[in-house]
Amino acid sequence: MTLRQDLNRYMESDFTSIDVERLAHLGDHRKGKVRDLFLGDKEILMVTTDRLSAFDVVLTSIPCKGAILNAIAVESFRRTEDIIENHLIDVPHPNVMRVRRAEPLPIEVIIRRYVTGSLWRDVEAGTAGVYEIDLPADIKKDQRLDELIITPSTKAEVGIHDEPISRRVIVEEGLVTKELLDETCEIALQLFKRGEQLAAESGLILVDTKYEFGVIDGKLVVIDEIHTADSSRYWVADEYQERFDAGQPQRMLDKENIRQWLIGEGYMGDGEPPEIPMDVRLDLAEKYAALHQKLLGAEFEVPSGDVQKTLYDTLDS
Ligand SMILES: Nc1ncnc2c1ncn2[C@@H]1O[C@H](COP(=O)(O)OP(=O)(O)OP(=O)(O)O)[C@@H](O)[C@H]1O
Ligand SMILES: [Mg+2]
Structure with a gap:
């Protein structure tokens, strides 16, 4: 079979x-x-x-x-x-x-090497300013960044969408202390670099990923899931440049496949979701x-x- x-x-x-x-x-x-x-x-x-x-x-x-x-x-x-x-x-x-x-921190730490997905949608909509990060002025969809960027979000209650937030506002609102946030971000960057390296050994690009952290006995620990197809984007490495130069979509091995299909059906999380065909699920x-x-x-x-x-x-x- x-x-x-x-x-x-x-x-x-x-x-x-x-x-x-x-x-x-x-x-x-x-x-x-x-x-x-x-x-x-x-x-x-x-x-x-x-x-x-x-x-x-x-x-x-x-x-x-x-x-x-x-x-x-x-x-x-x-x-x-x-x-x-x-x-x-x-x-x-x-x-x-x-x-x-x-004890989970009330934020999700998203690390990105490429500008795509929700961040690209934010750039296009002119709402990427909320992260208070610098992006190249003439940025293109799926473009690689030399420096990793961090685009955190709040961890919302059930039924509410997670909201984008900046590091400054996380501290200002008292969600996480500056010291703990700095430590968390530093570790998230190191984890991401390891993930990138492991992906590269498999012919893949780790595009971006989400981490959740918590505290156990006063110590910072990474929790939830890491580097999976639900929490990360992965692209096929050897086709990246050609597709980028031609303005074509990347070959994706992750959940973005279905997000794109849903957006094509006019669905972005609000209203009645479309019926998802068997073939789309099997794909x-x-x-x-x-x-x-x-x-x-x-x-x-x-x-x-x-x-x-x-x-x-x-x-x-
Ligand atoms: N070690 C841990 N200690 C406490 N909570 C954890 C731990 N690891 C993961 N979690 C939490 O468990 C939940 C995992 O479930 P799942 O990913 O299905 O939920 P979610 O849809 O992300 O979030 P939710 O339904 O809570 O809004 C998340 O809320 C995550 O923060
Ligand atoms: Mg989750």
Whole structure:
């Protein structure tokens, strides 16, 4: 069977929701857009489902996305643990991370090497000033920047869009102290440079990425997921220049594929979302699997059994 056929078969049992009752013994349940969390005092069990969110709205599911994201996040944590401690304890199931519970900082730290995606949309709309950063005056879409830039956002409550913010305003509003913010940004830059290096070894460009940080026992720790196709953009490196020079879109191995499709349908997070066709979902699943293959050097194996069943079998006590 081809990967497409495997993904197609898997779609019949897409993993989008959890029988919370069956896992209630693991802690208080909290449903994020993509992950379901079971919160203990010191630990969290983070179950990554196949749900896809775009523009902060859960829109559909992408076959095998959860397991692929989990695998990439786990390996990315391992490959960066010399830079900063992360929250990962272990991986009891392909869709699950057991992590240390942190006090999350109320911001997301987005690092960018290229001007694209939401930042390009901000530049075009004349609203990029909110970040209070310097961009070249004649900047073009998908242009590479010599210096990394940081475009933070607030971490909004459920149902509210994250808002762009500048470092200055983060401190002014007392969201994070200047000292802690400086430390956080410095580490985020180091993490990004490592991510870039690892991507380059796989023939990819790490375009931009989002980090979340938290504090555990007074210490800064990187949490959530890192360097995944949900939190990052990846482009195919050897086609970058030619496509950029010709003003063509880049070959993307990440969630931006579906954002572009949605924008084409006139949807950007408000109003009634369009129905997402099966082919669009399978195309994105193939992109996620390709990213797994390139970054981890191993083909993603579509599970043959029912993910939910193996999850309960593993986690039921
Ligand atoms: N170690 C940790 N300690 C505490 N919270 C964490 C930790 N790691 C991740 N989180 C939080 O867990 C949630 C992960 O779930 P998910 O990504 O599905 O939610 P989200 O859609 O990003 O956000 P939300 O639904 O909370 O607005 C995020 O709110 C993230 O900040
Ligand atoms: Mg999240």
